[in-house]
Amino acid sequence: MPKNPRRSFLQLSGIAALAGCGAQPGAKTEEEKLPSELGKPIRAYGERSQFETAKRAVPDLKRPQIGSTRTPLAETEGIITPSSLHFERHHAGVPELDPAKHTLLLHGLVDRPLVFTVADLKRLPSASHIYFVECAGNSGGEWKAPGGANAAASFGLASCSEWTGVPLKILLEEAGLKKEGKWLVAEGADACKMSRSLPIDKALDDCLVAYAQNGEAIRPEQGYPLRLVVPGYEGNVNVKWLRQIKVVDQPNQTKDETSKYTDLLADGTSRQFTFVMDAKSVITYPSGGQKLTGPGFQEIRGLAWSGRGVIDRVDVSTDGGKTWQKAALQEPRLPKAFTRFRLPWHWDGKETEIVARAVDSSGYTQPGRDELTAARGMNSAYHYNGVKVWKIAADGSVKNG
Amino acid sequence: MAKLLPVILLTICAASAQKYHVGRAATAADIKSTDQFIAPDGTGLPPGKGTAADGRDIYERRCARCHGKQGQGDEEGPLAGGKGTLSTAKPLKTVGSFWPYATTIYDYVHRAMPFDNPGLLDANQTYAVTALILHLNGIIGEKDEMNAQTLPKVKMPNRDGFVKDTRPDTGKKKK
Numbered sequence: 001m002p003k004n005p006r007r008s009f010l011q012l013s014g015i016a017a018l019a020g021c022g023a024q025p026g027a028k029t030e031e032e033k034l035p036s037e038l039g040k041p042i043r044a045y046g047e048r049s050q051f052e053t054a055k056r057a058v059p060d061l062k063r064p065q066i067g068s069t070r071t072p073l074a075e076t077e078g079i080i081t082p083s084s085l086h087f088e089r090h091h092a093g094v095p096e097l098d099p100a101k102h103t104l105l106l107h108g109l110v111d112r113p114l115v116f117t118v119a120d121l122k123r124l125p126s127a128s129h130i131y132f133v134e135c136a137g138n139s140g141g142e143w144k145a146p147g148g149a150n151a152a153a154s155f156g157l158a159s160c161s162e163w164t165g166v167p168l169k170i171l172l173e174e175a176g177l178k179k180e181g182k183w184l185v186a187e188g189a190d191a192c193k194m195s196r197s198l199p200i201d202k203a204l205d206d207c208l209v210a211y212a213q214n215g216e217a218i219r220p221e222q223g224y225p226l227r228l229v230v231p232g233y234e235g236n237v238n239v240k241w242l243r244q245i246k247v248v249d250q251p252n253q254t255k256d257e258t259s260k261y262t263d264l265l266a267d268g269t270s271r272q273f274t275f276v277m278d279a280k281s282v283i284t285y286p287s288g289g290q291k292l293t294g295p296g297f298q299e300i301r302g303l304a305w306s307g308r309g310v311i312d313r314v315d316v317s318t319d320g321g322k323t324w325q326k327a328a329l330q331e332p333r334l335p336k337a338f339t340r341f342r343l344p345w346h347w348d349g350k351e352t353e354i355v356a357r358a359v360d361s362s363g364y365t366q367p368g369r370d371e372l373t374a375a376r377g378m379n380s381a382y383h384y385n386g387v388k389v390w391k392i393a394a395d396g397s398v399k400n401g
Numbered sequence: 402m403a404k405l406l407p408v409i410l411l412t413i414c415a416a417s418a419q420k421y422h423v424g425r426a427a428t429a430a431d432i433k434s435t436d437q438f439i440a441p442d443g444t445g446l447p448p449g450k451g452t453a454a455d456g457r458d459i460y461e462r463r464c465a466r467c468h469g470k471q472g473q474g475d476e477e478g479p480l481a482g483g484k485g486t487l488s489t490a491k492p493l494k495t496v497g498s499f500w501p502y503a504t505t506i507y508d509y510v511h512r513a514m515p516f517d518n519p520g521l522l523d524a525n526q527t528y529a530v531t532a533l534i535l536h537l538n539g540i541i542g543e544k545d546e547m548n549a550q551t552l553p554k555v556k557m558p559n560r561d562g563f564v565k566d567t568r569p570d571t572g573k574k575k576k
């Protein structure tokens with residue numbers, strides 16, 4: 001219930017008038033015609049309505065500087081994640097960096113090692129692209145069993161933003177890449193100086209040294225003032241608080257590309273440098289924790305994405321996978337970005353299971369859990385992209401399937 | 402052909418030339434103060450040395466609270482043990498059972514540890530703590546000296562346990 005019942009009544013009557021079913025013209029009281037009190041004044045920086053409550057659940061951690069929060073995917077619309085709700089994964093807290101002092105050092109196997117200030121980078125040719133960022137550990141809990149109680153818990157280490165910055169290719173060309181330079185290693189300015197190696201071909205393809213996210217400076221927890229954006233690749237290589245790029249002839253074998261972010265297989269070997277995020281989708285409505293108010297029309301909504309390209313198709317089943325229907329895909333469908341899908345549905349009020357599966361432009365179809373565990377065993381930890389089943393009970397409650 | 406040669410050379414030079422002249426040249430001091438990467442072949446390892454015996458004191462004061470006195474883990478995951486578990490139902494990934502390169506220990510300890518005060522350890526202390534972690538895993542002896550020459554030569558038990566990404570291994574087209 002809104003805090004001001006009278007204002008709420010006025011809003012309702014306004015809507016009724018617009019719909020053409022309000023009181024007769026001339027019959028309105030003075031109070032109905034005009035707001036009885038002034039609204040809030042203009043302000044320098046906007047905040048959301050006091051009635052909106054979507055948030056990233058913050059787990060109770062002994063060391064909150066090393067941990068993650070998840071995007072409440074079921075409470076976002078369209079394909080852009082509000083910057084304030086972008087998932088977090090930090091390894092040593094969020095540093096406070098002054099953009100007037102922060103620099104990016106580019107060196108190693110280049111003709112001219114260079115230092116760029118943030119202002120320097122903003123002078124260079126810029127580009128803006130919408131890309132998802134997804135942690136390789138997203139949905140990792142699903143390996144053992146379909147576990148996540150809701151869309152955030154299962155899939156919320158994924159978010160999508162418009163990123164603006166300098167194409168990394170421009171910086172590498174400016175420094176003059178030597179032909180022995182096959183990899184680069186990127187380092188953040190957080191306390192642990194998180195670092196990852198990246199093949200030079202990807203660096204020259206579509207990476208950005210980004211300084212803006214969704215129209216404003218990147219948020220501190222997303223890497224302010226500079227973040228390496230590596231489209232379609234696991235979140236960890238999208239190095240935040242970027243302060244150094246060194247061109248090298250071999251991967252550096254950093255802690256986060258050896259002991260972590262490697263995928264253990266059933267035979268005891270581990271895949272390394274598993275960068276690409278495979279196609280994935282999740283139904284966000286109806287999804288775990290929600291409750292349908294009753295039988296009748298429901299619009300099934302969800303998100304799909306792929307690190308290998310564009311989402312070509314999303315199939316939705318409302319009978320536990322027996323039959324599938326093609327969902328409508330919201331244009332524009334962008335490569336390595338969220339795509340919103342929708343399917344009109346008439347719920348008959350009976351218990352059922354709903355599930356979506358994405359197909360991307362490489363022809364890859366999102367697998368089921370059995371297919372993934374057959375290929376990789378149970379202990380891969382990362383890169384789980386299986387379909388997510390939601391169970392709808394006869395009372396309308398939606399639970400993890 | 403003789404006429405073309407200068408054109409070709411000019412093109413090659415142009416490909417490597419600065420186009421925007423934005424940013425400044427990095428000095429040797431800029432690089433030295435920022436670059437602390439240690440490559441698996443040992444590139445970047447500083448002068449200095451340490452043994453497991455040398456590392457015991459600093460480890461107990463600054464590392465054991467989280468990682469356990471014998472590296473068995475406590476508030477954080479274990480550093481030692483787990484040998485032979487990777488293909489079992491309960492794999493235990495530790496430095497000894499999982500990490501492919503010993504140089505990574507130096508790189509990570511130096512840049513990121515201790516958690517609440519990263520960068521605290523000097524080169525000798527970092528070599529010593531690295532040696533202790535290797536010793537706790539039975540990979541080197543207590544008095545084996547780790548330095549810029551010896552550390553890259555340590556063969557980690559799981560060195561050959563990593564394979565290339567062969568995905569897509571799932572997701573074949575359905576009807």
